[in-house]
Amino acid sequence: MTVPFLDFKSQYLAIRDEIHAAMEKVMENTAFAGGPFVAGFEEAFARYCGCRHAVGVGNGTDALWLSLMALGIGPGDEVITVPNTFIATAEAISICGARPVFVDVDSRTCNMDPNRLEGCLKKGKAPLARAVIPVHLYGQVAEMDPILEIAGKHGLPVIEDACQAHGAEYRGRKAGSMGETGCFSFYPGKNLGAYGEAGAVVTDNDAMAENMRMFRDHGQSTKYHHGIIGWNARMDGIQGAVLSVKLKYLESWNQARRSHAHAYNRLLSGIEEVTLPYESEDGKHVFHIYAIRTKQRDRLMAHLAGKGISCGIHYPVPIHLQKAYQGLGLGPGSFPVAEKCAEETLSLPLFPELTEEQIEGVADEISRFYG
Numbered sequence: 001m002t003v004p005f006l007d008f009k010s011q012y013l014a015i016r017d018e019i020h021a022a023m024e025k026v027m028e029n030t031a032f033a034g035g036p037f038v039a040g041f042e043e044a045f046a047r048y049c050g051c052r053h054a055v056g057v058g059n060g061t062d063a064l065w066l067s068l069m070a071l072g073i074g075p076g077d078e079v080i081t082v083p084n085t086f087i088a089t090a091e092a093i094s095i096c097g098a099r100p101v102f103v104d105v106d107s108r109t110c111n112m113d114p115n116r117l118e119g120c121l122k123k124g125k126a127p128l129a130r131a132v133i134p135v136h137l138y139g140q141v142a143e144m145d146p147i148l149e150i151a152g153k154h155g156l157p158v159i160e161d162a163c164q165a166h167g168a169e170y171r172g173r174k175a176g177s178m179g180e181t182g183c184f185s186f187y188p189g190k191n192l193g194a195y196g197e198a199g200a201v202v203t204d205n206d207a208m209a210e211n212m213r214m215f216r217d218h219g220q221s222t223k224y225h226h227g228i229i230g231w232n233a234r235m236d237g238i239q240g241a242v243l244s245v246k247l248k249y250l251e252s253w254n255q256a257r258r259s260h261a262h263a264y265n266r267l268l269s270g271i272e273e274v275t276l277p278y279e280s281e282d283g284k285h286v287f288h289i290y291a292i293r294t295k296q297r298d299r300l301m302a303h304l305a306g307k308g309i310s311c312g313i314h315y316p317v318p319i320h321l322q323k324a325y326q327g328l329g330l331g332p333g334s335f336p337v338a339e340k341c342a343e344e345t346l347s348l349p350l351f352p353e354l355t356e357e358q359i360e361g362v363a364d365e366i367s368r369f370y371g
């Protein structure tokens with residue numbers, strides 16, 4: 001039995017006719033860059049997230065960057081985030097000219113630890129901080145209430161990196177709807193994935209939404225009249241149309257992911273060497289990634305690969321230990337929890353179309369590995 005890490009094809013085949021019809025409409029209307037199909041998706045996605053605005057952009061990295069730009073963050077500023085995330089979170093900060101300051105994570109969730117955020121601010125470790133970016137890693141929302149409270153006490157806006165958390169919830173609120181902005185990636189493998197690159201920022205802040213709409217379109221609100229220096233960070237019409245179709249299925253796909261995750265939990269719960277993903281009672285985890293932890297991670301991964309089961313590691317090197325961030329001067333031991341996550345975490349195959357047989361096959365091989 002082979003079990004892929006992701007399977008785009010079976011999902012595509014299930015919605016093929018709808019997708020083709022939606023794409024054909026874009027072509028018939030020649031609405032390729034921005035336009036009505038992007039606007040239609042923005043309206044539906046804003047409603048879904050419970051926000052006043054959604055601004056469609058080129059990808060999730062753009063969404064983070066535009067949020068920071070709209071807050072006026074630039075050279076000389078610091079932005080607080082976590083070290084165990086995809087590089088884009090830190091890149092967006094750096095590309096503005098600001099400096100990322102990391103705080104370590106909660107060992108159960110691998111999400112920003114509010115106590116460490118408070119400690120960082122109290123001890124003056126980020127005197128030039130202008131914003132905080134918690135990451136909702138693997139599809140579970142960070143502890144937003146304490147994070148918002150601590151950031152608020154210090155006058156810092158919160159940008160949610162919700163690139164892995166489409167539809168996740170925290171105390172009844174949707175991921176992305178709690179901070180000043182929420183940033184989404186629609187990279188194909190995401191819970192809501194485009195057929196190419198796409199992203200969005202959601203916000204209730206009218207002025208920021210207006211600024212980001214101008215910024216993504218060369219700073220213009222009227223053609224060839226440029227009020228600010230912007231960039232090209234628009235979403236394609238085809239992606240808007242595809243995402244509008246797929247958004248209708250997001251809740252049921254997330255439900256399928258949750259039930260597969262719970263099936264893995266049941267089947268793996270007896271294995272002492274494996275720590276199962278922690279699921280907070282404060283919200284709804286949407287399992288973009290099902291990550292177990294084990295000290296024998298590399299050997300287990302190789303064993304599974306030998307049996308045709310593809311896994312992933314999210315992420316093998318924390319940002320402060322990446323060559324690109326050597327300039328920060330942060331060596332091993334700076335963020336012990338994040339570093340331990342990087343050593344032990346293993347992402348098992350998880351996608352809505354995964355079958356019971358595949359889940360059992362993966363769990364059987366893991367059990368066999370541990371004897």
Ligand SMILES: Cc1ncc(COP(=O)(O)O)c(C=O)c1O
Binds near residue numbers: 059135184186
């Ligand atoms: C946590 C996180 N932030 C940001 C991004 C960047 O999104 P994109 O690849 O669409 O630019 C990703 C995408 O993988 C992500 O997982």
